[in-house]
Amino acid sequence: MLPWLGLALILLLADQFTKVLILGYYRLGDATYITSFFNVVRVHNTGAAFSFLAAASGWQRWFFTAIGALAAVFIIWMLKSHPGQKLFSFAMACILGGAIGNVIDRTRHGYVVDFLDFHYGNWHFPAFNIADSAITVGAICLILDELQRVRRSR
Numbered sequence: 001m002l003p004w005l006g007l008a009l010i011l012l013l014a015d016q017f018t019k020v021l022i023l024g025y026y027r028l029g030d031a032t033y034i035t036s037f038f039n040v041v042r043v044h045n046t047g048a049a050f051s052f053l054a055a056a057s058g059w060q061r062w063f064f065t066a067i068g069a070l071a072a073v074f075i076i077w078m079l080k081s082h083p084g085q086k087l088f089s090f091a092m093a094c095i096l097g098g099a100i101g102n103v104i105d106r107t108r109h110g111y112v113v114d115f116l117d118f119h120y121g122n123w124h125f126p127a128f129n130i131a132d133s134a135i136t137v138g139a140i141c142l143i144l145d146e147l148q149r150v151r152r153s154r
Contacts, residue, residue: 011097094138
């Protein structure tokens with residue numbers, strides 16, 4: 001289990017380090033043009049993915065913090081229960097690192113710091129961060145792991 005917790009810690013540290021840089025060098029709304037399809041921008045997300053519930057009155061901060069904390073406890077239990085499943089454990093470690101990274105933001109700031117802005121013309125994908133990326137990679141790996149499990153069971 002230790003290597004998976006180590007991976008989660010590396011992802012958490014990378015997430016928090018990049019967010020410290022963004023908070024230190026960018027004001028809210030500042031953006032730096034990098035390529036024709038990518039900017040670095042400082043955005044505060046008080047909601048969940050794709051700013052879900054961002055306009056709520058503030059209760060969502062603690063709701064999403066609680067969900068993230070409970071998810072972290074559940075993931076650690078899952079890692080302990082499935083030590084030999086590498087892809088599954090990799091997925092869980094990615095989700096764990098990302099979830100804790102966003103929980104730290106919510107408790108410290110009341111919002112999640114997002115800064116990766118991909119776009120095409122006037123269309124912008126919602127800004128995200130390293131934690132969100134880790135959660136997404138973890139979710140994709142969970143799907144792949146389940147597809148492999150189903151294929152092996154046939």
